[in-house]
Amino acid sequence: MKAQRTTLTWRIVVGYSQTHKRKMHRMKSAESIIVVADSYCALFAKLVRYQPAASCGFKVTEMFFVYALYGLSAICALLYIYTRTKIPTSDDERFITFQRNYLTVYLLAVAGDWLQGPHVYALYESSGMSKHEIELLFVGGFASSLLFGTFIAALADKYGRKSNCFLYGILYAISCVTKHFVNFWIFMIGRLFGGIATSILYSAFESWLVYEHNKRGFDEQLLTTIFSHATLGNSVVAIISGVVAQYAADMFGFITPFQVSLAVLILMTIVLLFTWPENYGDQKSTLSRHFADAIHAMRNDGKMICLCFIQSLFEGAMYVFVLEWTPALTYASDTGTIPHGYIFASFMVAIMMGSSIFKVLSKYCRPESFMRIVLLISSICLAMPIIFADNEVIIFVAFIIFEVTVGIFWPAMGFMRGIYIPEQARSTIMNFCRIPLNAIVITILLQDLSMRHIFQFCVLFLVMATLTQQYLHRLLHHQWKGF
Known part of the structure; x- marks a missing residue:
């Protein structure tokens, strides 16, 4: 079976099968791109004299x-x-406290996201959703981020970055609650809220950080230190969240990781409310003017x-x-x-x-x-x-x-x-x-x-x-x- 699969793969690399041609016909808008890509991949495969792992x-x-x-x-x-x-550091107690405070809130926020990720598909599947329905739910999440998330997350500049981050916690918490109801449309509502929350996660937190960093007069290079630590911490949190989510799912079912995520998101909003000051972009302009100025810039x-x-x-x-x-x-x-x-x-x-x-x-x-x-x-x-x-x-x-x-x-x-x-x-x-x-x-x-x-x-x-x-x-x- 492995040999047959290897032979088939080799034929795809160096030529075009009938199946490949049928798929190409369905992709008229991208036809020229794929033809060129196929040609270069085939040429490269010949040059490196590819040998399958089995051999x-x-x-x-x-x-x-x-x-x-x-x-x-x-x-x-x-x-x-x-x-x-080797990295820029500071002995300034103000900077150390600021960095610790930001990373605490940010890593709790991403933990709430990571705890859900591994079991979203499994929860939908165990709830009796078909493959097509699950695909629609995922598309709904991305579409919500595209349509609604862009608008709502952009409100942070006018109405406050801290408030927007707080809204992230509320929306994602509601998304977790919807997972308790076995209904396609309730699941879709959860995906819509989750899509909006994702847009906020990837913009408002960073906007708050940069503003506060500059406002407090810290060195520009120290910003690279915070971003690097945030990326490092994000990966550590992802691993820990995956282990916790798997243990929770094995012990109590697929819904449990979402309950743990809900608790983490509530904790994040509490810490944020009591430790972060509010900051803004341009408060004076109207919302339509705000969008117009951003496009102009x-x-x-x-x-x-x-x-x-x-x-x-x-x-x-x-x-x-x-x-x-x-x-x-x-x-x-x-x-x-x-x-x-x-x-x-x-x-x-x-x-x-x-x-x-x-x-x-x-x-x-x-x-x-x-x-x-x-x-x-x-x-x-x-x-x-x-x-x-x-x-x-x-x-x-x-x-x-x-x-x-x-x-x-x-x-x-x-x-x-x-x-x-x-x-x-x-x-x-x-x-x-x-x-x-x-x-x-x-x-x-x-x-x-x-x-x-x-x-x-x-x-x-x-x-x-x-x-x-x-x-x-x-x-x-x-x-x-x-x-």
Whole structure:
């Protein structure tokens, strides 16, 4: 069976099967892109003289992933120890207290999100929802983030970032409550609230941080330290949340992780209410004027347009990767099964490694420069499932490296947004940047695309992000030379 599958994969790489042609016919709008991508992938596969994993006598077992996790954890620990002496730090008690306060609230917020993630699909499935209904629920969440989340999260600039973060806790808590009712439309309401909450999570918290950091007069470079620690903490919280959610689900059922998430979100809102001051963008302008000013600012500043494109293209590929890494590794596996828990934990450790690498890179080079290489590496990584569709080891290693680039991307992008997005419309512009991202994910989810074609689009997005980053670097390089 493995030999037959390998033969089929090889034929797909070097030519076009009838099935491939039928799928191509359904994709007229993307036909030329896929043809070019297929041609280059086939050429590359011939040049590297691809040999399937089965032919080399190495059989991947669960212990391979266990040892990989141990090895990655050791490397991550060494990187963390090394970078502790290499990053900008401050003995200012005010900064230490500020950083601790922000990270406490932020990490509780992301914990509420991570606790739900692993069991959303399982809960819907156990509630009797069909595959089509579950897909509609996921599309509903992204559509809500696109349509309603953009508007509501943008209110933070006028009515307050702290208030918006509080609204995140309330909306996501309501989303958790809806999981107790076995009804498609109640589930959909929960997804709509969850989509809005996600938009707030990825904009209002960062907007509050940047404003307060600048207001208190802390050094600009210390912002990279906070973003790096936030990314590192996010990965640690993801691993812990996954373990807690799994234990809760095993002991008390799929609904329990959502109850734990509800408790964490309530705790987050309480800490936020009593420890965060409120801050705003431009309070005086009307809401319509606020949106118009944000659009005007973007149109007149190429740097913001570049940042929005880079964020949308990279995160669009990243979200699609989250949906596709399981089928990609499962298809390449000899047994047809993979240890999801160990692999997910390895991915989170890789992100932590990326955050540590970011600390070192940002000490010697600006993010505008080194992100060109990082984005290029990410595009190569997601090309591996196309070229080596049957090689589980190569795909796994490529995915690990991709997650390292994710760990670098998040703090780097946060730092660049903190510099180039104007304070008075920060949340609004950040949510405008998420519109193409949600559109990309929704479009791909609604298409009947093969896994191969999905990864081809991911590679295309990342190559475009790399080119945009190169343009941004050249644009800024000319400005720096002018001073």
